[in-house]
Amino acid sequence: MSSSTELTEKKVFLLKSLDGVIFEVEESVAVQLEVIRELIEGDCARPFISLYNVTSEILALVIEYCKHHAETCSGGTSATIADEDLKTFDNEFMNVDENILLELCSAADYLDIKSLFELTCRTLASLIKDRTIIEVRKMFNVENDFSVVEEKAVRKEFAWAFK
């Protein structure tokens, strides 16, 4: 390796998922994971990082998300075009089933990727916002522990929200 190519060579990290699959990512992608950025800044980042809470299926998606965001932000496009592009990408990216969405939300929390965490929480919120009480109980497997009288009182208090 000559020193001149070394200068332009990009630093890469190997991320290992819970189920042992290894992903190679460039530094620009890795730093979007706040947990890794902190390691790099603290000079504690080894080239090989095990992520114990994320499966390969989810990690692949997370990396796809971070890669797209890193590329869009570093590309020469104007801020408004980049913004539009990210919005379109995010919308399509959230077009996954409920379970994947939950896994992504939990992974974004664990890996500390703020924009992905915000995106998944918002998407989950919009998924449930128009549901009825009974549907929500069913979705979250929550038992109704109000007595008939208590539930009536709570419903009365928030009567305007049921209109």
Place this chain on the structure above:
Amino acid sequence: MRLNELPTDLLVDVLSRLPEKSLCRFTCVSKEWQSLISSPHPGFVKALRRQRLHRKSYLYIWNISLFDGNVESDVEDCSLRISIVDTTKISICNLSTQEKAILPDPDHLGHVEEGWENEYGVRNFQSNQSSQIQIRFVEID
């Protein structure tokens, strides 16, 4: 993972992004949800604060004892300015009448930044017999 496996802190994060109407409705889901949404759960207040920059309206429910028990009950749907005076005082000002009040010893003020000030449209500004006040704020753009 299923929705019923969502850890409480993540559930709080999701709930805090719901519009006011859904949130009020969901207090009827269960006692746990009711207390998560309206007690307010410290994590819930924190989650609301964290995303204050990201959205235009949100719900705040505080149960605070009223200073000498007297805030007009007809302030429903008015605009209020809420200021955090210092770490022990919240002042509220009714923008239409310019009436001011200081709310005493709110339990949850520790989660709010000192010097913070904002204006809200207020709905369901009500006090009940136990001189507790419940305020739901909708931030004005």
